[in-house]
Amino acid sequence: MSARSDSALPDGEAEGFTVPGPRSLVWCLLAVLIAGILAPWVAQQTDLSMMWPEAWHIPIQHWITDFFKWFGNDAGIGPLKVRDITRAISAMMEVPLEVVEGLLFRGLPDWGISPLPWVVVVVGTGLLGHWLGGIRLGLFCALSGLYIAVFGLWADAMRTLAIVLVSVPVAALSGLALGIWSTRSKRAAKGLGVVFDVMQATPHMAYLVPVVVLFGFGQVPAMLATVIFAMPPMARCVILGIATVPADIIEAGRMSGSTRRQLLWKVEIPAAHQTLMLGLNQVVMQTLAMAVIASLVGASGLGQKLLFSLQQLYIGKATEQGIAIVLIAVVLDRLTQAWAYRAPHYEPEDKPWWQRHRHLLVFAGVLVVSVVLARFLPALLTLPKELTISVGKEIDSAVRWFSKNAYDYIEPTRDWITIWLLLPLRNFYLALPWPVVFLALGYAGWRLAGVQTMLLILAMVATIALAGMWEPAMMTLYLVTAAAILCVLIGVPIGIWASRSERVARGVMAACDTMQTFPSFIYLIPVIMLLKVGDLSNIVAILAYAAVPAIRFTYLGLRRVPLVTNEAARATGCTPRQRLFKVELPIAMPEIMLGINQTIMMALAMTAITALIGSRDLGQEIYKALPGADTGRGLMAGLGIAFIGIIADRLIGAWAMKRKRELGMLD
Amino acid sequence: MTDASDDVKISCRNLWKVFGEDPHGFLARHNGTPDSAAFAADDHIGAVREVSFDVRAGEILIIMGLSGSGKSTLIRCITRLIEPTAGQVLFEGQDLLTASESQLIELRRHKMGMVFQNFGLLPHRTVMSNVAFPLEVQGIGKRERWERAQEMIRLVGLEGRERNFPRELSGGQQQRVGIARSLAVAPDIWFLDEPFSALDPLIRREMQDEFLRLQQMLSKTIVFITHDFDEAVRLGDRIGIMKDGLLVQLDTPEAMVRNPANDYVAEFTKNAPRERIISAGSIMTAAPAGAAAGQGVAADTRLGDIAHRVLTSDEPVPVLGEDGAVAGVVTRQALVDALYGAQPS
Ligand SMILES: Nc1ncnc2c1ncn2[C@@H]1O[C@H](COP(=O)(O)OP(=O)(O)OP(=O)(O)O)[C@@H](O)[C@H]1O
């Protein structure tokens, strides 16, 4: 394998190829391009449409839908019906949710407990922030809480938060259990690995459909979908964390006479603490993202309000709600990260206990004082409407003013891009004959990763075709390709720019970190505000969400170019430009490709969200499947997106691995 | 090696550890004794091959060998951190390889201690809590285990650092924690796998002194791995040299230096500090009649201590036997031959 590509490399280099790679891939792309350009013409001339024939469709979707209907309603063993089980699960999840909601904003009248005064929640979050991450984090947390209260979003925010607070422990614990199981049994590890791969490539929304069928609409199904969705990253982190505990630490544990259980709980898990905490961070972030999207299945909360505002084009309100969601996301992210990186430390025992538990004491003080004061001053309990503010109207009129003045410029630009760039790309994809797609993907899979991958890829493409999703799949590809190209065009230069200066890097990376914590929903707001509805809006929203990995990996890839290599290039008299294009970028290319890979995965996930503002792709199929609980349609569309992601991932991953091996950069 | 068998703490009999697809099948295919050619022709690795030896109570046995020669694998087999493929390990007469998991845990809790090359400290625990860990898993109450741990910490000279975390300590200090932890259960037998290799030369020297001081107080049975011959000579009573999984030679440093079993061993001993290894008794020649015992030296005096005298005085230096009478003399010629090798003339 390496001999072949070795021989391909030098002459590629000699011709001054700036993007090195197996030539076959370039040929492959060329062939696809030519075929794509010729195909519409050939089709016209010969009246021979190369679309996947209708007759070859298999009604998989109906089967799945019928199965879930039967499963949810009639299936069961004897008198015990699946329906009863799902009801029991619902009831079980409902109890903790009601308690948490009651504490946060509703109150528990049965128990005579009034909700926590909002002041307590705000101050409590601030104290938690201070305890975990110092004064700045504390202030940020408290101010975020204050924003939510003052803008009158308290109850909705607490609804969303309640879903998160109840789902996170369930998801984290199940993830932990699955992860531990994987480390114990090779067979479990293999099986779960495959399942997780598919689960993580399937967009959030696709989870909602089967859950709706089995559990109906509302908070609880939202929570269940959330738990299922957030579990794999946790399990992954557990597996990774335990696998990377140094061998001698484990041996030391065994030599100390630990039993297997002691080894797990006293050695492996604590030693993997940091990775586990990062897993928890991911669980929290995924949970929040899902809690927002779950508004589509009737979960109330900030997400639902935002969805409503977007549908009604209340941009000002949407902005306020969006900011609230972003603040919650950033607060949760920073809190869990601060917790993960908190070095274990030891409070000297000679300090009096009230000094060791200062934060707790202050919180208790605030709690007692607020609860007592709230009896006389109800504004402490819930901020009355008169005291909240909203700048929604002002934002609306600002947007209106902006549109009136700027739309004359924006509209022609948008239309020009759409007509001259997007439509040709779209027609190209739609006209691609299916045999060409099969051949091209199969060939690339075979050359890059071998027969097994080729078969996997062909099976996935065939499933998409057989299920009758060819056209929406091509539309998805079109959106993702357009967005990915833009991501590269914008992200890679930013990454390069960041790699040139420490200061820029710090700013750019901080921005990337923050952007990545936003739930994808949020990006729809500015897009609708500026571009109204249309293909370009979808693409720009995807771009905004998915550009981060392209930037980050370009930066990291360039940073990892060995210093000596760079010095050698300078010593041979390269200009900075030559150095970049002839030395640094080729070496960083595998890393950059991995970034693009992630960008594609995120773009695919985002297509499911942008379906909300209209499109004809697989995301739209999911969206349409929701109200009628058409499980087959939704699931297959979700799987279709997952398959596209997995194909891209396998191909790009295989290429990057191969290239890294050739460059001797494999660690 | 022919001592009374009740003096033997650990005894390995034909111990094998083969890595690969099917170690047992591989051994069986070669009638239990594959040779180097068999390993070369197969994907299997013979990490430990037919190793037999005894460790006597109270001795320091050093295992040496190049990287990859199977030292770590050998003591991991003895402690059953990994399963040997074939053979026998007797610990005070009990067969370890048939011991159940719970018996093993008992043994590790009370009889064995181990120090690791990379320290193997638990990063999330303080020094105190690391040292107390073996006691904790035994279920010993907090007060008692902290007292014992405190004692160990004092023993290795780390008082005042009890509340620190491993990452806050230097390499030498971390290894002291590892030593304290392995001693906390007062083990009978102490395994050390290249405990000082990760340390710089000065600290290493200091830790060796520390080790000798501890051993004088504790008199444990010790198996110590190193690939530094100087260290082996400084610390060990006997040295075993491994090559490609085989135990090539097991002897006292002196015997090894004087009679290396093959070129591989000779290569190890080539740069050994011979003046600190070879004793006067081993190179003495018959005393000329009437030699005076007056200024004689003991038979176990190292050559380095008498070299000056032998080389500067005209008379050979007398060596005294156990009874105090002259047993022989060290001549200039014998000394030079022993230190620098006999020149064929
Ligand atoms: N888990 C394993 N699987 C396969 N081979 C192994 C395994 N552990 C050790 N080996 C092989 O067994 C041989 C002996 O390894 P071992 O770690 O015992 O060497 P060592 O003498 O301790 O070396 P060092 O001085 O580097 O620590 C090596 O060839 C090594 O590659």
Ligand SMILES: [Mg+2]
């Ligand atoms: Mg070793």
